[in-house]
Structure formats: structure tokens, C-alpha cells
Amino acid sequence: MMLIRPMLAVSGELPIASQEAAWAAEFKWDGVRAVAYLLGGEVRLLSRNDREVTGAYPELLADLAGARNMVLDGEVVALDSSGAPDFGRLQSRMHVRSPSRSLLATVPVLYHAFDVLHLDGRSTLRMPYERRRALLEELALDRGRVRVPPSFPGSAGVVMDVAREHGLEGVVCKRLDSPYLPGRRSELWVKVKNTLMLDVLVGGWKPGEGRRSGTIGSLLVGVPDAGGLRYVGHVGTGFTEHMLRDLSARMAPLVRPASPFAGVAPEPAHWVEPRLAGEVEYAGWTRDGVLRHPTWRGLKE
DNA sequence: ATCAGTCGTGAATGCTTAAA
């Protein structure tokens, strides 16, 4: 059996209203991608890069083992107490090759199967999404820890609203006529993320390495609160070369010897007076109160 | 303590293909 690497989505915006009918929307699950190979009663799970992850998720194997040979694309997801996917919890599972009984009990996972790539010895990759989806639903895979999450044709905007209400990461829009393009990041699939914005003050910077040596690696940012400037994380992406040059020039006259952050200084860095205000896009907060997946969006005057 | 791997972002590079 040939390995099939998962098809990837580009990030972008919702389809415009007049185009909605050509797309289906699915919820975006905040977990890890896994392709399931169900062949001759054996089940294997491989990561996005074809790494073996079967052993990490033993509780999924029995529920996946079916009579028919097939290859499924899906996402391994851990839920928080409210039932929403929680990537932070999954992180304690995803590197553990043979999880202990207690870990299995405290962080159970589900497999959300959202595509079928091969069935009964025949490839389904060239079928349009709509047909693969119908096939997937006919297979009636929902059993135990395996779910087939819903797909909503023609209503991406509404699905996004629901995702936002439930605190989900966003939606993935897929062209109804799209074939499955293994290993490709294609505009036929578009992920639309529910992102948050935060106004921050720049309190310092760390130098870059490699190609970024001689310039800024990341900015250390904070938000003012009662106790002073509260550190909220470093931002190392989102800049163009021009922005890096501009930021360096603006920070140069603001240099100061000590950290401007209240409380514990995050780590050694170059400190500046916190006078530059900027906007950061982020996906949420980590347990330690720092930004998750922050990206720089630009200075605010 | 460091490395590597999961998720994410963007930019540069190099190869292939299409257009001028």
C-alpha cells in the first residue's frame, strides 16, 4: 500500500456569498493530523510526515479496525472538560509512544475522520469532495472514539459563526468539486481561523540567528496593567524585512539598561522604553499566561 | 540541558512551467 500524505489547506478568508454554494465547511479541529490505514484487520496511524504514531493512541485502534480495507484522513483530538478540543492537553499525549494507563485515563483522545482516500483496494483520490464525503458517511464509522464530524455544504458563513460561539479554532472550507491532492497545500481547501487581536507595548527584543542574524529575532511584548507592564510573550513572525529595519531604527533611541517588565524578566534581551505600541494576532493564551501563536501585525500610532 | 518533534507564522530560494 502506497502511503498517502495528507492534503493541506491554505489559510485565507471565507468564500464570498456568491461563491458559498461551491464550498462545504467543516469545523477546524485543534489536534494532530493522522492518516489511518485499515488494511487486513490491521490499523496503522501515520502523522502528517508519515511518522508512525500508531502506538501513541491505543484506545483508537479497536474502534478503527473494521471489516473493509480503507485509508482515512482525520485528526486526533483531545477534549477539555467542556468538550471542546484542547491542543494543550493533546500535547501531553502526542509524544508518548506507549502511554501509561493513567495518562490514557486522564487525557482520552478521539479520532475525527473527515475524508476517505482509498476503499476496498481502489483509490478515491480523484473523486470530487462531494462524492468522497457521501462515501464516508455511508461507511457509518461512528463508533466509540471514532467520529465523522459534520460537513456543511453551502453555508460557510453560518458555520463560522457557530465555530466562534463554541470557541472552536475556525473552519476549513473545501471546494465541493475538489479532488484529494496528497501532500499538497492547495487553494481548494481554505482554513479560516478565528483569531484574536491584542494591543501591546514593545519592551525589548532578541537578536535573530541564521538568516535573521544582524537583525531582530523576536520582540518581547507586554500589556500595561495595575502592577506595571505585564509580559505576555515574544513575537517572532509576521514581519517583513522592511518592518524589521523600521523597528530597529525606532527602538535604537529607546534603549535602556534594565527590563521594563514588572516582576520576573522573561530572559536576557535588549530592553527598550515601552513606547512603541503594536498589534499582535494570536490564537489564545497558554496556561502560563503568554500568547499562543502570536504574529506581529504592525505598529499602531 | 539540549534536541527534536507537534502545532503555527512568513520569507527566501531554487526548480519547473508558462508567458512575453
Add this chain to the structure above:
DNA sequence: TTTAAGCATTCACGACTGAT
């Protein structure tokens, strides 16, 4: 033939955790 565009790859950066 030369240039432009498109695509995949690589390398930066972030948080995080297990393995070594």
C-alpha cells in the same frame, strides 16, 4: 530565448513537551 509566475522546500521565528 528570456522573463515571469507558480510551486515546493528550507529556514527563520513562536509555545510546548518528551526523549536523550
